[in-house]
Amino acid sequence: MARVIRGRAWVLGDNISTDHIISGKYKFAKINRLEDMLPYVFEEVIPEFYKKVQPGDVIVAGRGFGYGSSREHAPRLLKLAGVGAVLAKSFHRIFYRNSINIGLPVVIVHRIPEVTEQGDEIEVDLEAGVVRNVTKGVEERFQPPPQQLLEILEAGGIVEYIKKMNQLPW
Amino acid sequence: MTEKLFEDKLGRVPERGEIVVVPIDLVYAHDGTFTLAFDVMKETPLLSRVFDPKRVALFIDHAAPAPTVAAALVHRAMRRFAREYGVRLFDVGTGISHQVVADEGLVKPGMFVVGADSHTVTGGAFAAFATGVGSTDAAIAMATGKLWMRVPEQVRLKLSGEAPGYIMGKDIVLTIIGMVRSDGMIYKAVEFQGEGLKTISMDSRMTISNMAVEMGAKVGLFPSDDVTREWYRVNHGTEVPVLEPDAGAEYDEELELELPRLEPVVAAPPNVDNVKPVRELEGLEVDQVFIGSCTNGRYEDYVAAARILKGRRVRDGVRCIAVPASRRVYERLLRNGIVDILVEAGCFVAFGTCGPCIGAHLGLLGEGEVAVSTTNRNFTGRMGHKESKVYLASPATAAAAAVTGRITDPREILPADARLMVVDPSYSFKP
Numbered sequence A: 001m002a003r004v005i006r007g008r009a010w011v012l013g014d015n016i017s018t019d020h021i022i023s024g025k026y027k028f029a030k031i032n033r034l035e036d037m038l039p040y041v042f043e044e045v046i047p048e049f050y051k052k053v054q055p056g057d058v059i060v061a062g063r064g065f066g067y068g069s070s071r072e073h074a075p076r077l078l079k080l081a082g083v084g085a086v087l088a089k090s091f092h093r094i095f096y097r098n099s100i101n102i103g104l105p106v107v108i109v110h111r112i113p114e115v116t117e118q119g120d121e122i123e124v125d126l127e128a129g130v131v132r133n134v135t136k137g138v139e140e141r142f143q144p145p146p147q148q149l150l151e152i153l154e155a156g157g158i159v160e161y162i163k164k165m166n167q168l169p170w
Numbered sequence B: 001m002t003e004k005l006f007e008d009k010l011g012r013v014p015e016r017g018e019i020v021v022v023p024i025d026l027v028y029a030h031d032g033t034f035t036l037a038f039d040v041m042k043e044t045p046l047l048s049r050v051f052d053p054k055r056v057a058l059f060i061d062h063a064a065p066a067p068t069v070a071a072a073l074v075h076r077a078m079r080r081f082a083r084e085y086g087v088r089l090f091d092v093g094t095g096i097s098h099q100v101v102a103d104e105g106l107v108k109p110g111m112f113v114v115g116a117d118s119h120t121v122t123g124g125a126f127a128a129f130a131t132g133v134g135s136t137d138a139a140i141a142m143a144t145g146k147l148w149m150r151v152p153e154q155v156r157l158k159l160s161g162e163a164p165g166y167i168m169g170k171d172i173v174l175t176i177i178g179m180v181r182s183d184g185m186i187y188k189a190v191e192f193q194g195e196g197l198k199t200i201s202m203d204s205r206m207t208i209s210n211m212a213v214e215m216g217a218k219v220g221l222f223p224s225d226d227v228t229r230e231w232y233r234v235n236h237g238t239e240v241p242v243l244e245p246d247a248g249a250e251y252d253e254e255l256e257l258e259l260p261r262l263e264p265v266v267a268a269p270p271n272v273d274n275v276k277p278v279r280e281l282e283g284l285e286v287d288q289v290f291i292g293s294c295t296n297g298r299y300e301d302y303v304a305a306a307r308i309l310k311g312r313r314v315r316d317g318v319r320c321i322a323v324p325a326s327r328r329v330y331e332r333l334l335r336n337g338i339v340d341i342l343v344e345a346g347c348f349v350a351f352g353t354c355g356p357c358i359g360a361h362l363g364l365l366g367e368g369e370v371a372v373s374t375t376n377r378n379f380t381g382r383m384g385h386k387e388s389k390v391y392l393a394s395p396a397t398a399a400a401a402a403v404t405g406r407i408t409d410p411r412e413i414l415p416a417d418a419r420l421m422v423v424d425p426s427y428s429f430k431p
Ligand code: SF4
Pocket: B062, B096, B117, B119, B293, B294, B295, B353, B354, B357, B358, B375, B376
């Protein structure tokens, strides 16, 4: 994972659940292969998202992102689809935890979701703790993740981290 | 109380917000989340083990019996894994994980429990620090018996007074979610307290803890009190410790709910916090009623439904699907003649599985259809077509809708002296 993520914004509202990201009914129809679920990502909020998204694109959402099921398929599929980071006003805790574990940067910001429009260019510098909406010329600072979590994100997730270091991070 | 539970494990009182590594007493996963956990274990030599087979359990409950070949393959892999590592597997028909861990006495007061399912919080009803995690966390916990946790902010939710007889745990928790909203308790530990607890049965406590995650909470904790201890004596023949908050315990936030003021409520789609009194929605036509799931698939729930369905018929044009949460629940319903009441009323009664709750099988909704469901989520498309609608309600409200074909206040059908929360664990329904 690059420390600076740059891409176009996909703007979403409040309470985007893991059901919105990947509906349970596909999870069960395609239960044994993650890649097979890609076409259904955001099916009911952004149809054909998997075809439209470009590597590094950033999701910009409101409150309570990742609401609902613990399905780790949700952050994994976003990452697999090419999403570079998710920015939201708040995250539900299992989604937040899962995202770090699988190496998808998640950042809590408040002003950026207010000013961002679909397609704006967004830049996220995780280490410095800065998000920029380049199109609108708006910058917001956030508390960067602790070094330990940054290392996990940089390794591409906790599994990659354990493999690389041959030890658990704690 | 949260603080006490952490102190007990760590040997010191941690700060709020501190990140600590805690030993895990029980870790579980099911057929919806196992595959990813297994992948993580397979591809990571350090995690290709089980720390203690007695503390690891697997459940085949989400798509059970397998409705697709893909699910059958997952189930096969789980059975193999269980054999190889010597862990317990609860196969097709045993029931939904969160119910079975209670049925089997696997969850106990004071334990730290993680499950690869968000409704693992159900265990909070038993004074266990029980919370949901993802598959990767579950794999790490299975392999190492430890997990990092952030010590949560603590909220006291005081339940005062006594609930009216027609109120169930579902009405209580939906009312709370309507108050605090679905993101109101993100990352917090919510502790239920107050004199009202005496009148809240273990079945209803499980419903309330189950839906703590619907307000964003990390855990929804009940104390281990007389009600809890009696439940363990009757169901498992064991004594469990009293676990209650200290008189001077400090909270980051305090809320109060006056139980006597409650009335039956529903959560209208597409969000769980869209809570309204049943009477505001009365008359809305219903195509399907589902009574079951880890939220409301227990003995008390079917007794409540039976009080309404006894001697009546499910209205023509309505499907009423009843799926007890576990085989134990099913057996108890059989012994008390409740299955007969459900079947004679025209319900479709199936064995313990998640089924319709998640749109996996056993009754998906078509375009434009409306369901009243005792489950915990009403998101767009959760139970089928994206143009279908799910109204969450108590089993009494759901059964009333089955009988009339419309959303109906259960008070119109229930006898005036009905007491739907059954605190006595040895209670048996006499139809
Ligand atoms: S019954 Fe529904 S909410 Fe409960 S574990 Fe099964 S799918 Fe999840």
